[in-house]
Amino acid sequence: MDHVTNQSRLATGLIWMGAAIMFFPVVWMLLSAFKSPQELLDYPPRLLPDRWSTEFLVYIWTERNFGRMMLNSVFVSSTVTLLTVFSSAYIAYVFREFQFRFRIPLLYLVIATTMIPLPVLVLPHFQIVLWLGWLNTYQALIMPYALWGFGVFLMYQFLAGFPHDLIEAARLDGVSERQIFQHIVLPLMKSPCVALGIITFLHQWESLLWPLVAANSPEMQMLPAGLATFSGDAVESADLFNPYSAALIAAFPLLIAFLIFQRMIVKGIAMTGMK
Amino acid sequence: MTSKNAFIYGAPILAGAFFLIWYVLPIGWVLWVSFWDYSPISPNNAPVGLENYREALFQDHVFWAAVKNTAYFTFGNVVLGTIMALLIANGLSRLGTLRRLAQTAYFMPTLFSIVAAAVVWEEIFQPRFGILNNGLYYLTDSLGLPPFPEIGWTTTTDWSMPTVILFGLWKFLGIRIIILLAAIEAVPRDLYEAASIDGVTKRQQFFHVTIPLIKPALWFVVIAGIINSFQVFEPMYVITDGGPLRSSVSMVMLVAETAFERQRFGYSAAISILLFGMILALTAVLFWLRGRSEER
Numbered sequence: 001m002d003h004v005t006n007q008s009r010l011a012t013g014l015i016w017m018g019a020a021i022m023f024f025p026v027v028w029m030l031l032s033a034f035k036s037p038q039e040l041l042d043y044p045p046r047l048l049p050d051r052w053s054t055e056f057l058v059y060i061w062t063e064r065n066f067g068r069m070m071l072n073s074v075f076v077s078s079t080v081t082l083l084t085v086f087s088s089a090y091i092a093y094v095f096r097e098f099q100f101r102f103r104i105p106l107l108y109l110v111i112a113t114t115m116i117p118l119p120v121l122v123l124p125h126f127q128i129v130l131w132l133g134w135l136n137t138y139q140a141l142i143m144p145y146a147l148w149g150f151g152v153f154l155m156y157q158f159l160a161g162f163p164h165d166l167i168e169a170a171r172l173d174g175v176s177e178r179q180i181f182q183h184i185v186l187p188l189m190k191s192p193c194v195a196l197g198i199i200t201f202l203h204q205w206e207s208l209l210w211p212l213v214a215a216n217s218p219e220m221q222m223l224p225a226g227l228a229t230f231s232g233d234a235v236e237s238a239d240l241f242n243p244y245s246a247a248l249i250a251a252f253p254l255l256i257a258f259l260i261f262q263r264m265i266v267k268g269i270a271m272t273g274m275k
Numbered sequence: 276m277t278s279k280n281a282f283i284y285g286a287p288i289l290a291g292a293f294f295l296i297w298y299v300l301p302i303g304w305v306l307w308v309s310f311w312d313y314s315p316i317s318p319n320n321a322p323v324g325l326e327n328y329r330e331a332l333f334q335d336h337v338f339w340a341a342v343k344n345t346a347y348f349t350f351g352n353v354v355l356g357t358i359m360a361l362l363i364a365n366g367l368s369r370l371g372t373l374r375r376l377a378q379t380a381y382f383m384p385t386l387f388s389i390v391a392a393a394v395v396w397e398e399i400f401q402p403r404f405g406i407l408n409n410g411l412y413y414l415t416d417s418l419g420l421p422p423f424p425e426i427g428w429t430t431t432t433d434w435s436m437p438t439v440i441l442f443g444l445w446k447f448l449g450i451r452i453i454i455l456l457a458a459i460e461a462v463p464r465d466l467y468e469a470a471s472i473d474g475v476t477k478r479q480q481f482f483h484v485t486i487p488l489i490k491p492a493l494w495f496v497v498i499a500g501i502i503n504s505f506q507v508f509e510p511m512y513v514i515t516d517g518g519p520l521r522s523s524v525s526m527v528m529l530v531a532e533t534a535f536e537r538q539r540f541g542y543s544a545a546i547s548i549l550l551f552g553m554i555l556a557l558t559a560v561l562f563w564l565r566g567r568s569e570e571r
Contacts (some may be wrong), residue, residue, distance in 0.1 A: 008369075008477070019380035021447065026383055028393045028406060044409050065313040089447040094286030101326060106287050106495035117506050117554055119323060119527040123308075123534055124301030130315055147293045164518050166442045195399045208509050209527070213535060228513055231394045245396050251391035259379075260385035269450060269456035 028250070032244035033057065040242060049077075056242045057249065061067040065218050066249045072215075074253075076141045076222060077204035084200045085144040085193050091147075092155030092183055096162070101237040107156075117208060126213050140214040141222070145204065151196050154272060158192040195268035207253060223250045302551075309544035310433075316538065326547035336522055338546060341529040342553075344436055348525065349504035351440035352447060357496055359444065360451035365481060367452070368459045378456075385449035393513035396442050400428035400514065432522035434514045439523055442510050447503075453495050459485060460493035494565045501561065505554050526550045 011113045028047075032040065035049040037056060042118045095107055125144045134140040162185075186193075211225040221229070227250045234241040258265060300468060309327055313320045331338045363381060370377060384392065399407050401568070411423040426439040447482055470480050508527040511517050517524035519530075524532075526546065534543035 011366050012370065015363065015370060015377060018363060019377045022384060022448070023380040025385065025392065025395050025399060025445070028399065029391075029496060032398075041404065043404060044413070045404060045406050063340045087293075091286045091290045093284055095290075098283045100287060102287065102291075103436060106291055109299070110290055110294060113294050113331065115558070116302055116533075117502075117551060118297060119506050119508065120305060120551050121298070122531065123540060123543055123547060124304045125297070126534075127315060127540075128301070128477070139359075144297050147290070149294070151288070151299075161379065175278045183562050202386075208390055208512070209531060213531070215501065224388060224509075225464075227390050227394060231397070231513070232516070243398055247391040247394045250394075254388060255383070255387045257382065262382070265386070266453055269385070269453050 009070070014134070018229065026255070029244050029247055033242065033244065033248035035244070037242045038241035040244075056245045060246055061249060063093045063244075065226065066223075066246065066268075068219060069221050069223045070249070071139075072141075072220060073205060075222040076138060077201050079138075079142050080204045081197050081201045083142070084148050084151050085197045087147050088151035088155050088196060089186060089189050089193060090181065091154050092159055093181055095156060096159040097167070106144075110149045110152050114153065122209055122213055129214055134214075136215050136217045136220045138220075139212060141220075145207075148200065150254075153273070154196055155189065155192055164190070171252065177201065190270070192265065195271045198265055198268035199272050202254075277517070292345045295303070305447050309548050311541040312539075313541040313544075315536040317389060317538065322543075323541065327542045328549070330542065331545055335526065337529065341524050341526045341546075342522055343476055345505055345507065345526045347436055348440055348443060348507050349448055349501055352443045352504045352507075353438075353497060353500040355440075356451055356500060357493070360448055360455055360496065361486075361493070362454045363448070364455035364459055366483065367456055367481055381452050382449045384446050387446070389446060389509045390513055391440065391512055394443075397429065397514045400438055402427050403429055408467075417457055432520055435519060435523035437512060439507075439510045442514060443504070443507070446510070447500070451500070454492055454496055455489060458489035459540050464487045478552050490568070494561075494568075496564070498561045501557055502554060505550070505557070525549060 031048060034052045035056075036051070036053045077173055079230075091110075095103060100261065112257055121144070129135055129140045132140075134143075165182055167180055170184055173178075175183075206224060207222070208224045208228060211222040212228070215221060215225070216229075227246055231243050234243065276525060291539070307551065310322055311320055312337060317418075365375060367378060367381070375468045399405050402408055405428070408425050410422070414423075415423040417419065426434060428434050466484050466488075467480055470484055506527050507525050508531070511523050511528050512524050515523040517528055527550070530543050530546050530550065533539050
């Protein structure tokens with residue numbers, strides 16, 4: 001018996017050691033973000049800042065455009081999320097509830113699009129945006145992602161077990177189809193909507209390649225592309241520079257959201273498998 | 276048209292138009308352009324037949340380096356990542372006190388913006404000043420072991436891929452743990468109780484109760500992991516910039532570079548199609564394997 005408890009003690013120890021390793025980069029970023037760029041060059045590196053300084057954070061937020069990039073990221077990610085969630089719910093509901101021509105082939109088409117890797121579409125999307133004269137616009141960042149085959153599929157799956165009596169009753173009462181969807185169906189689809197909303201927002205917030213290609217002007221840049229460009233430029237220019245401050249600004253909204261809504265986010269991810 | 280009809284026909288029209296414009300026509304266009312020497316800013320675009328494919332497959336060693344690196348990343352990330360996530364999820368499910376704290380630590384990287392995380396890790400991996408080499412040196416030194424050598428994580432061709440894989444393991448472990456932990460939690464408790472009454476050890480329970488019952492989630496983690504890993508881009512772009520000497524360039528990175536830095540859209544399209552083909556083939560094989568494992 002002794003040997004079993006020792007083993008499980010070892011396992012618990014390893015779990016906690018792993019947790020510490022997972023967590024360390026977050027702590028390291030938090031502490032280093034408040035060091036001065038000079039202090040980062042001190043050797044050997046120390047864990048805590050000598051003097052807590054917010055100068056560099058303020059400098060990149062105001063002078064290096066990070067404030068504007070934050071605004072762009074929040075706006076584009078929220079818009080894409082709202083469009084994706086509502087259009088997916090609407091399309092999935094109509095495809096479940098009504099019969100019309102080409103219903104099945106269209107459904108297969110939508111599901112088939114989830115097989116296409118998004119990076120493969122960056123090239124043609126760039127060409128379309130070029131033709132439309134949309135480079136460096138919000139619509140270029142939003143439109144290609146306003147709908148997502150996976151989202152429609154997720155909602156369609158959810159609706160398989162939908163209580164149909166409610167809809168029939170409302171219909172007999174003369175409620176219009178749009179209102180049935182809006183006031184009866186949509187509220188009952190809250191959990192897949194939240195789950196899809198969370199993963200869509202995460203995808204958009206993290207997205208690097210498309211914003212890098214479609215929006216490179218300073219006032220249109222989103223956080224990941226702006227941060228990657230900033231950190232690349234800084235290495236080459238050898239300016240005094242604290243990459244942790246820039247990373248902190250880009251990372252903190254999600255980290256805070258995670259700490260507050262952890263349960264909901266984890267549930268959402270587990271439910272969808274995050275694609 | 277009545278409002279009822281507008282409501283109903285709006286959906287297929289919206290879906291049809293959107294996926295036609297942003298998915299079907301674009302993928303057709305990529306295929307078409309892959310047979311051209313094409314750039315949107317060049318006046319002399321010309322069809323070249325299979326030349327782009329020939330160049331990629333038989334001439335361009337960078338293409339094969341990218342294929343190799345992408346496969347290497349996928350292998351490392353999926354095999355190590357799945358095994359680690361499975362063991363950790365199992366450990367977490369048995370953790371009593373402070374379990375939520377440990378969970379938070381493991382899930383945190385999932386919500387850590389990938390580019391921001393990569394910037395942080397780029398500094399951690401820095402050979403001379405980075406905390407990783409210094410920490411390892413300090414650790415071995417204080418334990419009285421021979422001093423840890425200074426590893427060129429991002430600066431040597433030998434280490435650039437392992438470095439990117441290490442980052443990927445850290446970044447993508449949380450999501451796998453979340454999915455596997457949810458599956459493990461769903462295994463009925465009384466199965467374990469019955470097993471322990473019969474004298475089945477914890478290890479045997481893990482292999483004969485847990486794993487068979489969470490097989491669908493495991494398959495999901497493996498398949499999604501392979502499909503996503505094949506599209507890896509951000510870690511290389513930020514941490515190693517594909518180098519040194521192209522030793523960590525990935526396929527998606529090559530696609531982007533070829534089009535947007537070298538203005539060779541046709542060649543980039545051909546590489547895209549090859550990448551798409553590989554992902555489709557892998558997915559087909561994986562689904563077939565999964566189907567077979569379910570039959571048994």
